Amino acid sequence: MSVADAKGPASASEPLLRIRDLKVGFSSHGKTLPAVRGLDVELSKGEVLGIVGESGSGKSLGMLASLGLQARNAVVSGSVVFKGQELIGRPRRDMRALRGSEISMIFQDPLSSLNPVMTVGDQIREALLLHTKSMTKAQATARVLELLQLVAIPQPDRRINQYPHEFSGGMRQRVMIAMAIANNPELLVADEPTTALDVTVQAQIMRMLRDLKEKLGLALILITHDLGVVAGHADRVAVIYAGLVVEEAEVRELFANPRHPYTRGLIASIPKLTASKDKLYSIPGAPPMLGALPEGCAFHPRCSFAQDVCRKVAPATIELGRHRASCHFAETLPPWGESARAAQSEEPAHG
8 A cells, every 4th residue: 555545535524543542562571561552542634632641651652653653662553544544554665755744743852853964944845855756946945935934934035044053942843843834734743842942932833833723724733741732722632641541522621521530630730820829739649650550540549539449440431422531430520620629639649
C-alpha cells in the first residue's frame, strides 16, 4: 500500500484519526516495560483534541509512536487509522512521505528541533522540496516567505536568511509552526507548544494555532500538561494517566463535571486568580515507574477516594453519554463544585 492510498478521502462517517488499543513498551533485559498500555482516542476533521497528563504519563510517546517515531527498542502494537488507512506496520518510506505532508508535528523544544547550522529559510524550504518534487527552488522560496508572513514573523525577506539562534523562543516556535503547515497537512500535532515561553507569548502562539486551524481547516491535537491551554482551545479532552485514557469528554463537560479523581486533582491544581493565602494544591505522590505499576487501578496510591476494590481490580471504562471515565466510582463521586474542590485539596491520599 502506497502513501498515495492514504491521500484518498475517508468516509464521511469515519473519524480522521482513530487510535485503538495502542501499546508501547520498551525492551529491557529480556522483558518489555509498558509505557502506553492501550491508548484509545478519536479525532474528527477540523476538531481540536486536548491530551493532558503529567510528565511521564505517555501522552507524547503515544502520539510519536502513532507517527512511527518511536525509539529503536520500542515495541508497538494496536491500531492507528488515518483517513481509513492503517499506519501501524507501514513501511518507513511510506511513513516518511506521510509525515510532513498529511500529518505534521510541532515538537516540544524548537531550539533543539531546528538545525543550528542551517538558516530557517533553508529548513522550511527543505520540507517543501522533499514533499513536492515538481517545485522549483524559486517557488519554494516564495512559499517560505508566504509562510513566515502567515505566522506573523516580521521582515520575512530578512529573517529567511537568519539562523535559529538569532530568533527569540517565540519566534523559533513560529518557525516550527511554519514548517509544520508548509505542505497543508490535514492533521497537526502540537506537543507542548507553549513550554518555556512567557505568558504573553504563550497566548500569541495559541491564538495563532487557533487562527491557522480556522483558516486552513486543520484538525489539531494539543499535547500539554496545562489545563488552562486546553480549556481555552480544545473541543474535547482526553486525560491520560500511566499510559491509559482515564477520562474523556467535551471540554466544558470535563471542567464542569470531572468523573475521575485524577482529573479532579489536575483541575484543583490550577492556580486561582482570586487572592488566597491557601497553599497551591498538588496531587500527592508521583506517577508510577515503568515496570512498577500497582495492582488494580494505577492511580489508587495517590487517590483520596480509593477503596479496597481499587487496590485489587483495574476499573472498566464507564460510559456516561459522550463522557467516559475509568473509575469504579465514576457514577457516584460527589458533585463537582467549590466545596468538592476544597475537599479534594484537603484530603490526603490513603495509599
